[in-house]
Amino acid sequence: MYHVILINLAADARAVAASAHVELRDVSPGALEVLLRNFGGIDPIENAVAEAEIRVQIRHESYLLTSENKKLILYDAHRRELPGQILTVEEAMQELDGTASSARAQAMLQARAEAGAVEVPSAGPVPPAMAPPPRASKPRVLALSFTAVLLLAAILWLGGASAADATIPDEFVPVAAAEIDGLQASLAGVYLTGNEPGQHGIVVTGPGEMKLFELAAVEAPRTVYAGYRPGRIGGKLCLATDQPGGVIEVATDGNLVYGGETYLRIP
Numbered sequence: 177m178y179h180v181i182l183i184n185l186a187a188d189a190r191a192v193a194a195s196a197h198v199e200l201r202d203v204s205p206g207a208l209e210v211l212l213r214n215f216g217g218i219d220p221i222e223n224a225v226a227e228a229e230i231r232v233q234i235r236h237e238s239y240l241l242t243s244e245n246k247k248l249i250l251y252d253a254h255r256r257e258l259p260g261q262i263l264t265v266e267e268a269m270q271e272l273d274g275t276a277s278s279a280r281a282q283a284m285l286q287a288r289a290e291a292g293a294v295e296v297p298s299a300g301p302v303p304p305a306m307a308p309p310p311r312a313s314k315p316r317v318l319a320l321s322f323t324a325v326l327l328l329a330a331i332l333w334l335g336g337a338s339a340a341d342a343t344i345p346d347e348f349v350p351v352a353a354a355e356i357d358g359l360q361a362s363l364a365g366v367y368l369t370g371n372e373p374g375q376h377g378i379v380v381t382g383p384g385e386m387k388l389f390e391l392a393a394v395e396a397p398r399t400v401y402a403g404y405r406p407g408r409i410g411g412k413l414c415l416a417t418d419q420p421g422g423v424i425e426v427a428t429d430g431n432l433v434y435g436g437e438t439y440l441r442i443p
């Protein structure tokens with residue numbers, strides 16, 4: 177039985193539901209498979225905006241699944257640095273119930289057995305092993321690691337600051353403080369160049385915050401999180417960000433123009 181948590185999804189995983197958190201205990205394999213099929217059928221644009229996901233716990237393992245174009249992307253929740261696997265529902269169930277892992281282990285054992293049956297020619301006398309170099313003391317290793325982290329953080333901070341300044345034109349005039357709250361509230365929403373793979377979207381999520389993403393054919397949309405500052409250039413409203421492509425122009429019809437593309441606001 178599985179412990180399942182639905183994030184930003186309805187209880188049956190057929191539709192997105194903002195800020196929803198549904199916890200299901202003792203979910204049978206058949207019921208989980210139904211949830212995954214429902215999840216895979218959700219409109220990809222709604223999925224990208226809602227950032228919906230299904231978390232599954234079984235044994236001592238924890239997984240996270242996202243969906244894109246009727247495919248599931250499976251991640252190891254404890255090792256998020258590893259890339260996700262693009263799977264069908266059947267393949268995802270095999271990963272979750274351990275069938276796929278057992279099959280891989282069996283194939284590895286078989287390969288080792290076959291390799292062990294092959295006689296390996298002698299390569300001559302083996303030279304004596306060299307003593308390993310002395311290890312650095314643990315405090316010294318920790319000190320060096322801490323120093324490296326500080327240096328990397330400083331480089332990234334300085335690089336990010338200079339990149340942000342370089343993208344803001346000299347003629348950019350920030351919006352007055354009295355106007356900014358109402359303006360940011362009116363900008364919140366979803367903007368798309370289209371809903372085909374390779375096309376782009378912008379989600380203004382909150383005051384000074386946005387997401388830029390590119391739709392892909394099977395995997396999850398490639399997403400970049402960015403901040404923005406509203407202002408005007410020559411009287412035209414625009415948003416300055418730390419991303420390449422210049423400022424984002426806010427057209428009079430409420431749409432956005434960025435990087436030579438027009439992003440239509442989705443009602």
